[in-house]
Amino acid sequence: MKVNDLIKGDTGHFHTVKGDQTVFHALQQMSAYGVSAIVVMADEMPVGIFTERDLIRCQILFPDKQIDQVTIDKVMTSKLIVAEPQDSVDAAMAMMIKARIRHLPVVGNKKIIALIALEDLVKAHVGALTQELHYLKDYITDLQDAVHD
Template sequence: MTVESILKHKGGDVVTVRPEDSIEATASLLHSRRIGAVIVKDEAGAVVGVLSERDIVRGIAQGGAGALSRQVKELMSGNVVSCRLHDSIIEVMGRMTDRRIRHLPVIEDGRLVGMISIGDVVKRRIDEALLEADELRRYIATG
């Protein structure tokens, strides 16, 4: 199973913001879309960061409610860790665990084609395990 298999079920829709957008507006966007992170793209459309709920909470913890008036570029994670369509689910799980991140942009040939979360990865892995169990049951039943 690969990242591509996750995106086939989930779709490639990605919510993006600009570095100059406010944290308050972005937090509202996260809430209304019921998502945990957004991709930050510059004027040229290049991925320059990821802003997660965790980044916002960290900003509020350090700067109080005033953090909401700051710009996305001040709180985003700028060292973007990404994956590719043909990366395996196991490889991506390891990367997310090692880096302690919950969201990965999917970048193929320099272009953003989707984003996956740890929830997407775990769900796909569970589906894969259930399929394997069903196949084993069928194999055993047919002798």
């Protein structure tokens, strides 16, 4: 299964904020959309991602400031690790595990076209394994029936 197959459905939708907006604003958006990560944009280009982990970093780096006093660009993760639509789900999952990240932007035509979560990849992987298991069970049943005939 390819990443592109995964993002054709409901998976992969993402929301954005600007780096000069506050951490509080990002959290409001994340809460409103029910997401745990949001893409940070500047001049219509992705420059980072803000996640729940970055909120913790904000509290450590700026212990004397409120979250409405710190801009996202000060605490966001600016090194984006990305997948491409033609990448396999297994490769994307391996990339996320190696980098210890839970959200992976998908880039096509030099733009982010989706944001997938590790949970999405695990669900797809489990679904594929479940299908394979059913196929193998049917195959074994057919073999057993053929032997008994």
